[in-house]
Structure formats: structure tokens, C-alpha cells
Amino acid sequence: MKTLYIDCTAGISGSRLIGALLDLKGEKADEFERRMSWLRRYGCAWAVSAGLNGGAGIEAKPVPSGCKTFGFAEIEALLDESKLLPETKERALSAFSALKTVGRGFCGDESGAPLLDACLVFEIVGALALLDTLQVDAVYSSPVNVGGRMGGSGQSAVSAPVSFFLKGMTVFAREGKHERTTLSGALLLKALSASTEPLPAGRLLAGGCGGVAPQGSAEALHVMVLEQNDEAALPYLTGKIVVMETNIDDMNPQDYQNLEERLFACGALDVFFTPILMKKLRPAVRLTCISRAADREKLGEIILRYSTTIGLRWSEVNRMTLERRLRKFESSFGPVSMKLSCWGGEIVRVTAEYEDLKRISQETGCPLDRLRPLVVSEFRQKEDL
Incomplete structure (x- = not known):
């Protein structure tokens, strides 16, 4: 790392x-x-x-x-x-x-x-x-x-x-x-x-x-x-992250989007919601927020302030990830940021930045599902991947 x-x-x-x-x-x-x-x-x-x-x-x-x-x-x-x-x-x-x-x-x-x-x-x-x-x-x-x-x-x-x-x-x-x-x-x-x-x-x-x-x-x-x-010798990256969770059964569903946006804006690595059944078979939602250890307190505060829960649980866990590299690419459609995921020195995945594709799709009218493979193919040909 x-x-x-x-x-x-x-x-x-x-x-x-x-x-x-x-x-x-x-x-x-x-x-x-x-x-x-x-x-x-x-x-x-x-x-x-x-x-x-x-x-x-x-x-x-x-x-x-x-x-x-x-x-x-x-x-x-x-x-x-x-x-x-x-x-x-x-x-x-x-x-x-x-x-x-x-x-x-x-x-x-x-x-x-x-x-x-x-x-x-x-x-x-x-x-x-x-x-x-x-x-x-x-x-x-x-x-x-x-x-x-x-x-x-x-x-x-x-x-x-x-x-x-x-x-x-x-x-x-x-x-x-x-x-x-x-x-x-x-x-x-x-x-x-x-x-x-x-x-x-x-x-x-x-x-x-x-x-x-x-x-x-x-x-x-x-x-x-x-x-x-x-x-140093590993072909992948390792580190520690914090997983915070809480079960919610009394929150207006319209408010979940606001909560999610606030968490991402303050550094959350991922936020997701899972439907569950609580005691007495009450339908509920499990909120899971994944973050860096340094962001735990501020993200925990957001969960407690902007949801109806009065408590949450958290744990620190190990993770392994592919190494990620970012490159600017001048495609025939316009500039796009490309993400390269690597296992050691081997590039195993190439993806185009969604926001750049969205912008190009809005400008050209080309659907995203057609645009994405074209941009990736152009990049692979240029980089000889």
C-alpha cells in the first residue's frame, strides 16, 4: 500500500x-x-x-x-x-x-x-x-x-x-x-x-x-x-476499512436518498440498503456504510443526525483490492477518464468514468450501452491492451 x-x-x-x-x-x-x-x-x-x-x-x-x-x-x-x-x-x-x-x-x-x-x-x-x-x-x-x-x-x-x-x-x-x-x-x-x-x-x-x-x-x-x-511484494492492495450498520424501521423512504448523498459527500466509500425483517416480522432496512477509519466519527454523526436510528454498530475489517490507475484519454467522442484495475503488473479490467460517458451521451445522443464499449475498445487499441 x-x-x-x-x-x-x-x-x-x-x-x-x-x-x-x-x-x-x-x-x-x-x-x-x-x-x-x-x-x-x-x-x-x-x-x-x-x-x-x-x-x-x-x-x-x-x-x-x-x-x-x-x-x-x-x-x-x-x-x-x-x-x-x-x-x-x-x-x-x-x-x-x-x-x-x-x-x-x-x-x-x-x-x-x-x-x-x-x-x-x-x-x-x-x-x-x-x-x-x-x-x-x-x-x-x-x-x-x-x-x-x-x-x-x-x-x-x-x-x-x-x-x-x-x-x-x-x-x-x-x-x-x-x-x-x-x-x-x-x-x-x-x-x-x-x-x-x-x-x-x-x-x-x-x-x-x-x-x-x-x-x-x-x-x-x-x-x-x-x-x-x-x-510490497503482493500483486494486490490491502488495508483496513470500517463497516457501520444500523437497522431502521420507522423512516420515510423518501429520506434515504438525502442520507445517502450526505454520506458520499463526506467520504463514504460505499453506502447500501438491504431489506430485512425485524422482531415481530416488521419490515425494515439495514443501512450499511463503508468508510476509511479516519472518517468513522463524522459519518457516524451523519447517520445519527439524518436517520431515525438512535444507535449503530461498527467494526474494522481487512480488505484486498486491485490496484487502480487513472488515465486521461482523448477518444473520438471527447476526453474520458479511464480506470485501469491491475493484478500486479497485469491489467485485468478497463472501465470508463461514468460521468464522462454521461456527458458525452447527453451531447451526442449516443446511448450509454453503445458508447461504453466503443470508448473502451478505442482505448485498448491505442494502448495495445
Whole structure:
């Protein structure tokens, strides 16, 4: 299993995470510039400078003449234009939508609608774009340093939004000259469903350091990609997931769709409903939600808030999966994301992204059952599979 480990001993911010990932990937500034150039049209400007021990550092600054703030509708348009994978677009949109839960944006327009600063937009989208190319299976974090922001009493204080997004993670406060963990850093940890775990044993594939800092200082962010030793030789991926279940016999059937959509929006891997008979032969439904361990609490809260149950059961189970790879393919019908499922180095299954096929079907009128095999056949011929 390919794992990303983020060392937050010095805290975390979006700009430092971008710098660390650039250093880890060995990506040069001009390569990153070309890949993210479309963001400049939205008023995001940035500069890449050398950091601690040669590590990369990123500063993201809105251009004075550009668009300095974004409404949520503009965020959706920005993500639609991007070349991010569908899963990453959904994760980015979820991160920005999560800001609504804290009750405010960075500022408001005349109508009071929340607006987001262009620097924050760049930090979130830039970091997720780099993670998009790593294709890791899990993200772990060290305990998070939240010190450095001084309150009115002269003591270290944590802003309410930062503490909200770090809920459930292990934190500590070690003060310094700068705010150790920023809103963008906390929001990214939440978007990545990072869990606070010790550094797992595994084969180190790459490491990176981000954040401009004086020589010998401890303000940089360190990241590592590992392949866990006991799984490196396996032709499939293994890991642990959480299975949550509850039996419901008194809920309006129309409300199940709303519940399902909320669970998927917050990171559920799968949600399904099974008809059952309860005591006294009452017809009922068993709700099953499968998730990552880090998402158990927030998904459990959704089940308890948005269904009629008053309790649920959960267990952690092992799983094995085929390795999945994603590729962009320019078919004769238009761009399509292709999913490749592999057993070791052997490609055993090729599927086309449903949302891309749906879009093409709506544009061309070609039925999905005819379109799907045509796109897959074109891809196989081009890739000689």
C-alpha cells in the first residue's frame, strides 16, 4: 500500500505542503507553472523559492489587478475548467464547501455571501493537484502543532475554524514566531481524511521538505511516501476499512436518498440498503456504510443526525483490492477518464468514468450501452491492451 506521511511537528499550511510535494516529486518550478497556469486567469499568482536545505517553498499571492475573491459558484467553474481527476475535483469542492460549516468565508459581499481569498484557493487546489499525481492509498499525519498564534492574553490560541477542521486529530502547541497551522493546512488535512498515526513501517520511496525557513530552523514541513514492507511484494492492495450498520424501521423512504448523498459527500466509500425483517416480522432496512477509519466519527454523526436510528454498530475489517490507475484519454467522442484495475503488473479490467460517458451521451445522443464499449475498445487499441 502506498502511503503519504505528513510530519506536522512544525505545523502545516497549504503553501508549505505544496513546497514539500514539489520537493518530493522533484518537480521544477516551470513544470508546476505550466500545469497550473490556468489558475492565473482567476487572479492567482505565485512564486517558487528555495527553502530549508534546498527544499521548495511556495508563496501564493493574488495579483493586484486580478480577481481577489471568489464566490462558491466561481469555485465550481474554476474546478470544472481544471484538468484534475474527477475524484480530486470532488475532494476540492468538498473542502471549499466545508468552509460554510464554520459560518463564514474570509469576507462577504454586499449581500453577505461568503467570499474566499484567491491565496487560499490556490493553496487548496495546488496541493490537491500535486497529490492527484502521487495516487497514494492512505494519508497519515503526525500530531499537529497548533502553536504560534497569540491571543489577547498573550497565550497561544487556535482559531475556531482551524480547531473545527482538526477535530478528532491529536494536536499540541509549540510556539514560534509564526502561526504554525493555518486554515488552509487544517482544511487540507480534513479534505485528505488524514488520521493521526505513528510513522508506519515501510520502504521509503521519496521524501520532501517545504517552507522557506532560515538554516537550522524547525519551521519546514516534511512529507514522505512509503510502501509498507509487508505488502510490497503482493500483486494486490490491502488495508483496513470500517463497516457501520444500523437497522431502521420507522423512516420515510423518501429520506434515504438525502442520507445517502450526505454520506458520499463526506467520504463514504460505499453506502447500501438491504431489506430485512425485524422482531415481530416488521419490515425494515439495514443501512450499511463503508468508510476509511479516519472518517468513522463524522459519518457516524451523519447517520445519527439524518436517520431515525438512535444507535449503530461498527467494526474494522481487512480488505484486498486491485490496484487502480487513472488515465486521461482523448477518444473520438471527447476526453474520458479511464480506470485501469491491475493484478500486479497485469491489467485485468478497463472501465470508463461514468460521468464522462454521461456527458458525452447527453451531447451526442449516443446511448450509454453503445458508447461504453466503443470508448473502451478505442482505448485498448491505442494502448495495445
